[in-house]
Every structure is written in structure tokens, then in C-alpha cells.
Amino acid sequence: GHEGYYRGDCCFGAFVGILEALRDKVGFPFTQIPAEMMGFGAGGVSGWGTTCGALIGAAAAINLVTEKDLARKIVSELMGLYSVTPFPSETSNNYAANHEFLVTEYKSDKVLPQSVSNSPLCHVSVTEWCKAAGIASKTPERAERCGRLAGDVAAMAAELLNANLATAFVPAFQFSQEAQGCMSCHTLGDNFAAGNFIQGKGECLSCHEPHQ
């Protein structure tokens, strides 16, 4: 993941980190999948700051080895865990400080500040980190932070996949009480007047004002 970020940014990085493990362990057909096809996801999909590219890359890799319904459960769990996890992880920070990642020259080898995004969106995740760190977005430190995050997200995806191999996947992530309150009305449903004009889930109040 981290080394892949250096080669092709977050989405390619998270994808190739898992794909190359599959190529090494399994070989065909994973040797036929061009990792470069996920380059588009960088910067929250080609710079737009929407879904974090590392999530998209990891999600595509998850879906390479699981059928649709299971993939969606695992990806949804990954989105949830991402939202509540402080990035970069301590593990990633230590790898960098000890020069244990697979790159020779580091954008930064400092232990970097951590932040929690409460959102799977790139522009929220990056801004929360920039504000926590007091560091601007076009800096070696912010790029390094996203590289470590790409490694962290690939590792989280691998853990979810391995746990599912051991026993049937059981989602554990839960939204806050507040968000569950929002989503008790604002959800996929057939009653427009009751607020069922939504397709989505998340910590609503991290973007929206609450109403009565």
C-alpha cells in the first residue's frame, strides 16, 4: 500500500498492495488484472475529494476475491472502520520512523500527527488531518500521511478478508446514536413523506445540521 502510493497514489496504492500479494500467493488470474486501471481514484476520484481513493482501491481488491453481496458487506465495514480510525496508524508511523517501508527515499520519515475523519470522503479526511497537524495540503508531510493511510487501509482490508476466511463475516461497525437517529427516517424506503428520499449512510451530522 505505502510503496504503491509512491508509484501511483492512494487508489492504485491500496489496490496494488493487495493485488500483488494475490499475484505472489495465487498467481493466475490475478496476474491478468492491470493494477493501473485504478489510477483514476487518486485524490478522492481524480482530484475531486469524494470517496477516499485508498478505500476505492481496497474495495476493488476485496471484490476481486469475494462475490458481490459479501464484498459489499466487507467494504461497508471498511468504510465504517476508516471513519473512526486515527490515521496514520501507529504501526505506519513506526514503520516510517524506522525506515521499514519498501521505499528507499521518504517524503517524510517523521512520526506524523493522527486524525479521525468521521467520514469516508477524501476532502474531509485530508482537511481534518491538515487542521490537526497544522500542515498544508500540498506538502511532503500530507502526501506521506496519505501514503501511510493507503498502507493502513490495504492492511485493514486484508484483515477483514482473512477474518472472513476463518469464519463467516459478521459486521461489527456501528454508527453513532445520533446518526442512527437520522437514519431511522432518512433511509432507503418507500415512504417519501417519512423522509425516505435518501440512498446512503454515514455520520450525517459531520456535514448536515440537525433538525427538530
Place this chain on the structure above:
Amino acid sequence: GHEGYYRGDCCFGAFVGILEALRDKVGFPFTQIPAEMMGFGAGGVSGWGTTCGALIGAAAAINLVTEKDLARKIVSELMGLYSVTPFPSETSNNYAANHEFLVTEYKSDKVLPQSVSNSPLCHVSVTEWCKAAGIASKTPERAERCGRLAGDVAAMAAELLNANLATAFVPAFQFSQEAQGCMSCHTLGDNFAAGNFIQGKGECLSCHEPHQ
């Protein structure tokens, strides 16, 4: 796109619509790419309502036939066009009304209301449509709307790719004056105090309150 949505929802649908055209016209290596790997993108990435899955599927297909830098330019343009286009298109509405899509049974064959999202996010796009139509989110009409949108987005991506084959790609999409104002400070940059703590772009004011 539309028929693919019926098989595997928006992300798979937009992806497979382009992929199958490539398989038919070119064959190998596109015959080696499992379209099922994009099933995860449904509902704005596994139901979260983040980036529209049709955009992700079309973006992956664009990146299958273009290298990274060009792919990102074309995908960014697609995100912009998506944000300002009324969906479903008249063309799609007419196809459905005349039963010209590749499905035999329709979720709905009505001419559906159109809406503009001002955003590449699924949950914004769906909610704007539900509100314009007065129709709830878990209905055959809303599903059909997203199926037509998947066809529309695949067609837009194919048009952008074909235009690029004819002559080098030139982006045309422009953000509103307001958003350009936001992004003159809130952009990828190295000056934190000036507001460079962002990675992303979009119609900021469709989610955020303006400030002085």
C-alpha cells in the same frame, strides 16, 4: 449501462457497458477483466452514498484504455459534466418509453422527472431526484432512474473517450464563479494560513455555508 444496472447495479452497470463494447470490438485483453470486481461501487460505494457508483464504474473503464494522467483528466471532466446534467437524459427516457433498452421487463417504462445534482455524490444525486420527483428512494421508479443514469454516464464516458481519439482531450467543464472563488484559497497548496488545507474540488456551496 442500463441493462448492466439490472444485472449488477450502477457501478457494475456503467463499467460492464463500456467493457463489453471493448470485448466485442477489441477482444483480448478486455476479455480477461472480471466486470464483477466493480460490484462494490453500488449505492455510492456499498450503500454509503458517497461517489456515484456509475461514475466509479465509468472511471475504471476509462482508466482501462488510457494512462493515468489522461484518465484523471477525462474522469474529472466526467465528474463535472455529471454534476450539471439533468438525469435521466431525454434519450434514456425515450429509450425506456419506447422499450428500446436491452431489458425485457422494465422496473418502470414511464418518462421520469429529471434533476441536476450539482455534485458527484450518490446521496445528493438521489435525494435531489427524489425531491424533484416526489418519489421515495426504495421504489421501482428511483431504481429505474439510476439504471437510466448508469446508461447515460457510460454513454458520456464513451463520448469523452471517442472525442479524445479524434483529437487531444481538452477539458471544457468549469465550476461556478462562486466555487472558483472558494477554490482560489481552499485548494491543494502549501500555505496553511491561506486556506490550503483542502484536497478536492466541487460546488462547495451545495454542502457548505459561505463565509466572509
